[in-house]
Amino acid sequence: MIDQKDKRIIEILQKNARIPNTEIAKMLGISESTVRKRINDLESKGVIKKYTAIVDPSKIGYNTVTILGVDVDPTKFLDVAKELAKLPETKYVATSTGDHMIMAEIWTKDGQTLAELISNRIGKIEGVKRICPAIILEKIKE
Secondary structure, eight states: OOOHHHHHHHHHHHHOTTOOHHHHHHHHTSOHHHHHHHHHHHHHTTSSOOOOOOOOGGGGTOOEEEEEEEEEOGGGHHHHHHHHHHSTTEEEEEEOSSSSSEEEEEEESSHHHHHHHHHHTGGGSTTEEEEEEEEOSOOSOO
């Protein structure tokens, strides 16, 4: 179980994972060594899984960001999810109990590249029944 100080450390790191431990310590009124120990504990428990950079896809050549809903043969459910995860264009894959069995975020150069990816690669994965792409117009919150 994590306490309020751990929750606050997590909130601070989610806003800026590069903030020095000394700054976190000042914000929380605790020592830097306490912050370091708590972060190490959160990492070892798997609460903090990794540190990553959030990029603007359009600034690196990906002008079409799409959420794909994928319906599959139930016997191929995990196999399809794993195959989707192997694609370099795929940024995340999640299984779902909602409208679609699998949800994936895909980054492509443009709409034509997306159409080719869906037709030539994703649509040919064994077990895929239906693909429902939704192109993201604007991300409001990340």
